[in-house]
Amino acid sequence: MSKIQDRFLQVISYIETNLDADLDLNMLCQQVHLSKYHFHRQCSAFFGMPVIKLARLLRLKRAAYQLAYRDDKNILDIALANGYDSHEAFSRTFKKYFDKSPFEFRKAPDWTPWQSIYDPVLTLRTKMMNKHCEFKVEIIDFPETSIAVMEHRGAPNLLGNTIQKFIEWRKLNRLSPNISKTFNLVYDDPNVTAPEDYRFDICCSSDHKVEPNNHGVVNKEIPSGKCAVVRHVGSDDSIGVVVNFLYSKWLLDSNFEVRDFPIFFERVSFFPEVSENKMITDVYLPIK
Incomplete structure (x- = not known):
């Protein structure tokens, strides 16, 4: 640069x-x-x-x-x-x-x-x-993690509605980010997926069975297994560059293949509680 x-x-x-x-x-x-x-x-x-x-x-x-x-x-x-x-x-x-x-x-x-x-x-x-497309990649064994999930299905621009509902459910169930990790399961690339077909899960860790609810929150699991992980510090505006790096240059240069589970994020610190340049998101690519 x-x-x-x-x-x-x-x-x-x-x-x-x-x-x-x-x-x-x-x-x-x-x-x-x-x-x-x-x-x-x-x-x-x-x-x-x-x-x-x-x-x-x-x-x-x-x-x-x-x-x-x-x-x-x-x-x-x-x-x-x-x-x-x-x-x-x-x-x-x-x-x-x-x-x-x-x-x-x-x-x-x-x-x-x-x-x-x-x-x-x-x-x-x-x-x-x-x-600056060279990132530090670590290989870790991710533990099986039970999660409570709200599925967003539809245009990425309307994701805010789903996040709002999930925050409401999380507060009702006393699963604040201080005691429960925050994840996103990222099924689709918004740049190549029709808005109506876009899929994105908003999640938090939870060891308890989700009771029937009007919010549409369900139980899922992040399976245990090997992952390549990059810590992204900064705005979500550029997180797609990290994802593309893992799928293209890093994966092509490695001896690994992807597992049958979507790439996922762990939200370590949040905007607007911290400034955008200090946001921390760990990006996990499941591999084998």
Whole structure:
């Protein structure tokens, strides 16, 4: 990776780490060793948008996650925490990007309108991760693990609804992430799968039989067996690069074959509790 690319990765990292503070452009210039006379133009050329807009998009993404998945936070507090002076100002901006008011989005999260606006950030993160496509792979023996599962079947952009319901069920059953590990079973590649055929399981470890429930949660197991695992630190925006690396370069260079079980994630730390650049996800590829 070139020095200039590395500097712009530092820009994103600095913004993510300091989302709660006013953006200090002088400090950013110092962080990336760029003259303030050229910083704005270079950032706009590299990110495809002004750096101020990039910061606003990252704050708005965090606000949307807080709305969808943290029902203990009220809308005004979320607005103020993400740099808006009032509920009204937050609602106007939020509706512009999501085609829903914050209240409507909280009731039924839908990320579809967001995708095209956020695409430059997603593309940049994927591009940067691809530049650094050598990852540390460990071979481990994964133990048989009983899990409680909510199956998402349908468009990836509507996954938020399923996550919301699963969090609700988890709270009712007192299986917080502090005492129960969080997993995802990833059956399909969203880039090549029709939205209506997409399959993704949201899970948590549980040694107890799941009682009949209105949420649709069922028992499953992650079988014991050998896995290749990569620890991904950073946003989910670029986690597909890790998955592709395991399936392509690493698997081709190894003496292993895949087992008859989907690739799965263990969520070690969560956004928005931690900034996106500090999220930790272990990516497991079942092998034999």
